[in-house]
Amino acid sequence: MDTQDLKTRFRQMAQGALSLNVAFIGVVNGLFDALHASAPMTSDVLAQRTGMDAGYVLRWCDAAYAFGYLDGDNGQFHLTATGQAMRPGAPDTLMPVAVQSVLSAHMAERAAGLMRTGERPGESALAERATVLPWFGPMLEASFAGLFEQTICPAVPVFAAVDERGGLAVDLGCGNGWYLRALVRRCGRLRGLGIDGFAENVDHARRLAQEQGLSDRLDFVHGDIHQMVLEEPADLIAMNRALHHVWEKDAPTLFRWLHDNLKPGGYAVIWEPAWPDARAVLREPGRPGMAFQNLSEHVQGNHFLRPDEIAHACSEAGMSASVYLFANGAEAVVVAQRAL
Numbered sequence: 001m002d003t004q005d006l007k008t009r010f011r012q013m014a015q016g017a018l019s020l021n022v023a024f025i026g027v028v029n030g031l032f033d034a035l036h037a038s039a040p041m042t043s044d045v046l047a048q049r050t051g052m053d054a055g056y057v058l059r060w061c062d063a064a065y066a067f068g069y070l071d072g073d074n075g076q077f078h079l080t081a082t083g084q085a086m087r088p089g090a091p092d093t094l095m096p097v098a099v100q101s102v103l104s105a106h107m108a109e110r111a112a113g114l115m116r117t118g119e120r121p122g123e124s125a126l127a128e129r130a131t132v133l134p135w136f137g138p139m140l141e142a143s144f145a146g147l148f149e150q151t152i153c154p155a156v157p158v159f160a161a162v163d164e165r166g167g168l169a170v171d172l173g174c175g176n177g178w179y180l181r182a183l184v185r186r187c188g189r190l191r192g193l194g195i196d197g198f199a200e201n202v203d204h205a206r207r208l209a210q211e212q213g214l215s216d217r218l219d220f221v222h223g224d225i226h227q228m229v230l231e232e233p234a235d236l237i238a239m240n241r242a243l244h245h246v247w248e249k250d251a252p253t254l255f256r257w258l259h260d261n262l263k264p265g266g267y268a269v270i271w272e273p274a275w276p277d278a279r280a281v282l283r284e285p286g287r288p289g290m291a292f293q294n295l296s297e298h299v300q301g302n303h304f305l306r307p308d309e310i311a312h313a314c315s316e317a318g319m320s321a322s323v324y325l326f327a328n329g330a331e332a333v334v335v336a337q338r339a340l
């Protein structure tokens with residue numbers, strides 16, 4: 001490919017990033033939702049409906065029109081099919097791509113500066129962008145709940161076993177609580193307890209459980225996984241994209257805790273991005289994003305794990321482990337059982 005072709009290709013990629021930036025602004029300020037909810041409207045009316053500044057909304061409408069999210073005659077804007085697909089509530093919404101794009105730009109800027117000193121500020125780096133943090137949970141839910149319910153649950157026998165068993169499921173690093181909501185909907189005799197280190201996530205998880213009529217079976221608490229004390233042993237302890245957040249601090253103690261807080265025959269179910277054995281795999285479709293995320297995880301004091309490392313840590317703690325791979329090997333679910 002000659003330089004001119006490369007320039008054309010990279011300019012097209014840059015246009016894609018700009019398009020997602022425009023979409024992000026509309027997502028987090030409810031602009032797509034407001035446009036969906038009623039007849040075509042001017043930017044002034046859109047500003048009034050969403051409580052936003054009219055000057056910013058006018059410029060956003062121009063940009064959203066330019067990138068094909070809006071159409072409009074005589075300044076009366078309505079959503080195009082792409083704009084509809086970006087609505088957070090749309091089936092299979094494109095929202096996570098827009099949120100991930102802006103979060104990635106933020107983490108890239110942080111990594112660029114921090115590389116000079118080696119400082120790793122930890123989880124707080126995620127909360128530095130006030131407009132991004134509330135969308136972290138919805139982004140993860142929209143990205144992974146479908147995979148969990150449609151593919152992982154039917155393929156991993158532990159979920160049928162837990163349905164049979166009932167009891168208590170604990171979710172460490174629960175985010176907005178989507179996993180426990182899906183689990184208790186599927187397993188009628190299961191109760192759930194979620195813990196998360198961000199109070200905003202816990203509030204969000206409680207609110208969603210209440211809205212969905214599940215708050216009698218679900219409880220959420222704010223706290224640190226490393227300090228967690230359970231009042232009763234659990235039938236299942238889940239960690240979804242949370243293990244890599246706590247691994248570097250003291251993995252052996254965490255795995256002993258998992259073992260000791262499970263009932264005999266209870267399960268630890270750990271879902272993580274599967275870091276590959278060979279670097280060449282990072283060039284495969286879908287994997288470059290994982291490599292970028294691992295760089296941004298470094299800012300937070302984390303790194304991605306190979307599934308066999310997780311399985312080994314389970315067996316070191318006295319639990320037998322099985323590894324299940326999904327999404328062409330990019331997602332690993334490790335199921336460990338405490339002996340009966």
Ligand SMILES: C[S@@+](CC[C@H](N)C(=O)[O-])C[C@H]1O[C@@H](n2cnc3c(N)ncnc32)[C@H](O)[C@@H]1O
Pocket residue numbers: 123137140141172173174175176178179195196197198201223224225226239240241242245246
């Ligand atoms: C990548 S998110 C995954 C959230 C959720 N499990 C999901 O799948 O949507 C990781 C979560 O772990 C939480 N977390 C990280 N370290 C923690 C700690 N030491 N104690 C409690 N929560 C923690 C974060 O606040 C965040 O919500």
